[in-house]
Amino acid sequence: MDFQFLGGASEIGSLGLVVRDQGRTLLFDYGMTPTDPPSYPQPAPPTIDVAVLSHAHLDHSGMTPILSRLPKARLVATPVTLAVANLLTRDALKIARLEGYLAPFTTNDISSYGSRATAVDRHGTFRHRGIEIEFTPAGHIPGASMTLYRGAKDILFTGDLQTIPTHLVGGAESVECDVLVMESTYAGKEHPDRKETERRFRDKVAETIARGGKVIVPAFAVGRAQEVLMALASSGFETYLDGMARAVNSIYLSAPEYLRDSKRFRHALDGVHVIEHPSERKKALREGEVIVTTGGMLDGGPVLYYVGELYRDANSSILLTGYQVDGSNGRQLLDEGTMTIDDTTIRPMCEIGKFDFSAHAGHSDLVRFAESTRAETVVLMHGDRRELLRDALSGFADVILPANGPSFTIE
Ligand SMILES: [Zn+2]
Known part of the structure; x- marks a missing residue:
């Protein structure tokens, strides 16, 4: 062969x-x-x-x-x-x-x-x-x-x-x-213990909200955003979802046999506000506590809008949930504390975190x-x-x- x-x-x-x-x-x-x-x-x-x-x-x-x-x-x-x-x-x-x-x-x-x-x-x-x-x-x-x-x-x-x-x-x-x-x-x-990672993630979200900040969670649209939403289910945070993940959710919901627990998935989505149109993003910033959005490496997608609005706020957090490839904004943010939007380099004042949801x-x-x-x-x-x-x-x-x-x- x-x-x-x-x-x-x-x-x-x-x-x-x-x-x-x-x-x-x-x-x-x-x-x-x-x-x-x-x-x-x-x-x-x-x-x-x-x-x-x-x-x-x-x-x-x-x-x-x-x-x-x-x-x-x-x-x-x-x-x-x-x-x-x-x-x-x-x-x-x-x-x-x-x-x-x-x-x-x-x-x-x-x-x-x-x-x-x-x-x-x-x-x-x-x-x-x-x-x-x-x-x-x-x-x-x-x-x-x-x-x-x-x-x-x-x-x-x-x-x-x-x-x-x-x-x-x-x-x-x-x-x-x-x-x-x-x-x-x-x-x-090796990966750190998953349950422990999720506990630290939820603690960091709660800590950010308690000090008056918002949490931006950049997440890949396929798999990662859904995993993060399930990890946040029942935590009571006002959670918004923006980007292509919502189309992926519909596909997953239409094939429940492909999910480990489709009831829990449906339940996790029930508590999430979904952004259907860019005009609703201001509302997410005003009323939301956690915004889960694409792109997962901060290289494009609605996440750049939210970062643009919140990067001067030291009370807010950007919590990365995926692998950040060399050359991506996410990698630059982790290594140098900066990222580049439309040829302009910014240094977010927010707290930066990374959690292994691999x-x-x-x-x-x-x-x-x-x-x-x-x-x-x-x-x-x-x-x-x-x-x-x-x-x-x-x-x-x-x-x-x-x-x-x-x-x-x-x-
Ligand atoms: Zn893959």
């Missing part, structure tokens, strides 16, 4: 893996990196039988619309993933236009690839011309799936993986395979998961410190750290 990463082997972003086996060509994920400017993986091969999408985040899904230009490529994913990926790729196109970048696909591509997609249940099996792919939940976010391709060898592709349960989804369960292709985002890093398995969880699959070969991808996992795994499996571009073979 022949493997080739088009991108995302040694970095977090632009993931794409081509697998060739017995005359078939499969593509696992095809993402972009939504930086400024965006970056893209290598072109996909001209013939692909099946493209399997693990989940909707743009670093996994952002290039899938261009597959509509290939003659017979079928796109396969859970219905939740297909719906959210459609939303995110349309948004990526809008942002590219606003920022003056040439996008690699058009609105037409997004629409026509939708018509060629096949939705597979989260525990379902896809069969097409002798190809068989089994889906199983990956934790991470609703709809995220690990996929097991039954070929000359059984290959398990994890996409992004979370083994511990979160508010939104249960943890991934083990699947036996011959070859495990596993994400490595948290190689060498949807990825930590180092030890990844090691345990890999061991439990009984894989003879582990291919590590989607990480910039993979050698730390290789050291931990090499006692029980052959470990491969591929590079982007060249093919490699597993017999």
Whole structure:
């Protein structure tokens, strides 16, 4: 079997893996990196039988619309993933236009690839011309799936993986395979205790409100904003939600079986004021105590409006809830205490905090998961410190750290 990463082997972003086996060509994920400017993986091969999408985040899904230009490529994913990926790729196109970048696909591509997609249940099996792919939940976010391709060898592709349960989804369960292709985002890093993190987060929110400030919570629209809202449920804070997360909420509500506890999710949303129109933002600032809003790295979206209004207020807080990539405003804020809005650099007076609400398995969880699959070969991808996992795994499996571009073979 022949493997080739088009991108995302040694970095977090632009993931794409081509697998060739017995005359078939499969593509696992095809993402972009939504930086400024965006970056893209290598072109996909001209013939692909099946493209399997693990989940909707743009670093996994952002290039899938261009597959509509290939003659017979079928796109396969859970219905939740297909719906959210459609939303995110349309948004990526809008942002590219606003920022003056040439996008690699058009609105037409997004629409026509939708018509060629096949939705597979989260525990379902896809069969097409002798190809068989089994889906199983990956934790991470609703709809995220690990996929097991039954070929000359059984290959398990994890996409992004979370083994511990979160508010939104249960943890991934083990699947036996011959070859495990596993994400490595948290190689060498462990997460702090989740319950303790949430307690500190709620305490910081309460402390800010008590001193007369407002809390801005920048959060990614897909998964993170919902997780934060569930962590705040029943706390009694006046909470507002702004940005694309509300469209994602509707998709999640329409597929309750993809949530760990849809009743609790609905209940968490019941207590939240949703901003439907930019004219309502002043009300959120006046009457709200907590504003959960996109973008999660402070690089765009309604969060910039709220920061612009509150950055001089030392009583207020900006509480980051996600990974802040190098070069992002969020990273600049954590490292230097400044951020840049429309070419103007500001130094917010607010208190700055960061809380680990990660949807990825930590180092030890990844090691345990890999061991439990009984894989003879582990291919590590989607990480910039993979050698730390290789050291931990090499006692029980052959470990491969591929590079982007060249093919490699597993017999
Ligand atoms: Zn993801």
